[in-house]
Amino acid sequence: MATAAVPRTNRRFELRAPDALLAAAALIVLTAISIYVRTRSISGSFWMDEGLSVGIASHDLMDIPGVLREDGSPPLYYMGLNLWMDAFGRTETAVHWFSLIFSLLTIPAAMWAGWSLWGKRAGYIGAAICALNPFLTSYGEEARMYSLMALLALLATACFLHAFAYRRGRVYVVLFAVLQTLMLYTHGWGIFYGLAAFLALIFLWWRSEERRTLAIEGLAAFTAAAILFLPWLPTLLFQAAHTAAPWGRAPRFGAPIQISRDLMGGDRASIVMLLVGGFGAAAALAANKGRNDGERLSIWVLLLIPITTLVIAWTISQITPAWVSRYFAVALAPMLLLTALGLARARVLGLVALAALAVFWANPRPFVDGYKSSVRDIGAEAGSQMRPGDLVITGQPEQTPLAWYYLPAGLRYADSAGIVDDPRHMDWVDAMDKYEAAQPRDVLPPLLDSLRPGQKVLFMRPLTEGVENWSAPWTQLARRRSAQFGAILQADARPGGTLRQIDVAPQFYRGASTVGNVGILYEKVRDQPATQVP
Structure with a gap:
């Protein structure tokens, strides 16, 4: 049982003028670098999954949910792409920019999340990581929903921490409910994320001395998301019964290697993030030992959500295959936030590690190919x-x-x-x-x-x-x-x-x-x- 209650505060993400100017300049520079890196293959050819995206989105807007009954996906991304193509056309470049925008938006989202939760150093590091992360580079140039899913998961995780770890007011409870709903309407793994987040809520409830209030607010958020998802539930049940993934295979125990290579851009980057980020997170836990403050709780939540999400998906995929590395977008977001926190707490060593990651990730060629199909x-x-x-x-x-x-x-x-x-x-x-x-x-x-x-x-x-x-x-x-x-x-x-x-x-x-x-x-x-x- 915790020794002290988590302080309840309504502190917001506030910037003094010098900080605001520096943050704006950093975002402009990081976004410009990210655009350069992530547009090397922006006009590259579609492959079959992208053909499916454009084909589905080419239907009349209100017909898309019915079409997806035969596909297996939720409708949010495709309906958004439909509107985007009406406005900007359906060339490869135009369609890829729809995904690229979501990838770029993770940069200010990560700065806000890191800064508002753990301070400006974490904010800057989070923004830099999201500007170059290979997964966001790859799917920022692909006509699929994974960059959108990563953005929603990043914002949802940050709001979850604000609402339930730091107890900063019901506005974050509402925002989390909305973001969780959007995830459910974007990709099926939104369900796995929701289950993992609910288990994280139970952990926070167990650690809290405000259990009644936390339980009411937490259950309200998840119940609201479930109610908002009810209109799609009949379609989901039909899809689950009739549109499995026979093209997939059950995963084995090489999943950590797959995560390292496909999410973090290879073993070198993964080792740096694990060692230096882990060192910083361990230092933060040791510094706050015996306390029940928001930062300590954040670390445990940011471990619990991605690990539980992947374990649930891995287990279910032993029965019906649903394990593909591009689906890991929901787990990527909390992992990047945890890395930002760990590198920030590692101080100088964290900055050295960030520089090493920039070197490993700056070349997009290993992660993106403009010739995906003939x-x-x-x-x-x-x-x-x-x-x-x-x-x-x-x-x-x-x-x-x-x-x-x-x-x-x-x-x-x-x-x-x-x-x-x-x-x-x-x-x-x-x-x-x-x-x-x-x-x-x-x-x-x-x-x-x-x-x-x-x-x-x-x-x-x-x-x-x-x-x-x-x-x-x-x-x-x-x-x-x-x-x-x-x-x-x-x-x-x-x-x-x-x-x-x-x-x-x-x-x-x-x-x-x-x-x-x-x-x-x-x-x-x-x-x-x-x-x-x-």
């Missing part, structure tokens, strides 16, 4: 030869929206289960069963029969040279179906068949950083049954 090249080379009514067949079904984005308007689309009515999104409802049941010898011949002589069919086949990346149930099926479709098409392009191969794209494959593809373009030359393989 589909843009396929669209430029093969798409220019296609006309409305021609057919596109994607060997990996979730790449159909990406093909739709890069290929000319008016084409028809199909995948290994048949015709795709809306190529702007992927229907994941019971997808594994549906695509397992669809046999190539039954699906492909009717598609080819629908073509008139002179019309073309583009088969977009994923390159699966990295076989270790194609070992999950879904990717194994996509690889097998692509090979089967390719064999049938090649057999039908032999002398006497109905097809003639006229092109292969891209002519010069540069090695995509995510999923590569080859596009094989055929022209129908005569009407007769397609050659089938047994």
Whole structure:
């Protein structure tokens, strides 16, 4: 039991004029550096997940929640992207800037969080860390919701500490409830974060001598977030039952290495953060030993939230895969705040560590690649030869929206289960069963029969040279179906068949950083049954 109650104060983030000017100058410089680092590949090609984002967001605004019933995600990011594209267009650069803005906003958010919680040194260090962190660099140039999720988690964590560790007033209770709700509407891991934050609240309640007030305010915040999320709950339950992630695999015990490399930019940076940040945090705990002050509680909360979030996700992923490093955005935010606090308390050693991190992170090349997929090249080379009514067949079904984005308007689309009515999104409802049941010898011949002589069919086949990346149930099926479709098409392009191969794209494959593809373009030359393989 604590020896003293946490002082309840309404102190706000207040700046004297000199501090305000210095803070503004620091933010301008850090933001400028961050923009430079994070726009090296701002016009780079989309890959399939980004194609899904743009395709879903291309629907009418109020239709997006219904479309996502078949996808598995909440609607906030996609509805925001819809409005953004209406205002700024849907080029790669325009769409990437939507994510970049959230990544850049973490810089002032971290300065406010660190300064208002632990002093200006922590604020400056937090801002500098967020200006260069590789995860925020990578997803600041990707058309997905992860930079938004990191920003929301950072603000939510700071408000949680203000509200329940430092007890600074109910305004932070309300802000935390709102931010937690926004996280729930942005990504499914918002639920894992919420569970972890609730366990952190229980820890604070156990340590507090104001248990009744803390319990009322804490339960009010989480209840409000739950009530605000209720309209989406029926969709979430349907998604959970029918749109799992068959492309994922259950994680094993190498998760700490994955976190080190994908969140912190490699082992060198992780060691610096762990050793120096850990030293500073341990020093702060030792200095406040026997006290129940906000800083000491902050350290425990900032350990508890990310660890619990990851443990919950890891455990659930043993049953239904939900473990991908890009989902770690919710855990990244409290980890960066803890690092800022630890480096601030390590004093000179912390500044040396910050300089080392800047050196490790300043070069974005290891974290960002502007050539994520070859589909843009396929669209430029093969798409220019296609006309409305021609057919596109994607060997990996979730790449159909990406093909739709890069290929000319008016084409028809199909995948290994048949015709795709809306190529702007992927229907994941019971997808594994549906695509397992669809046999190539039954699906492909009717598609080819629908073509008139002179019309073309583009088969977009994923390159699966990295076989270790194609070992999950879904990717194994996509690889097998692509090979089967390719064999049938090649057999039908032999002398006497109905097809003639006229092109292969891209002519010069540069090695995509995510999923590569080859596009094989055929022209129908005569009407007769397609050659089938047994």
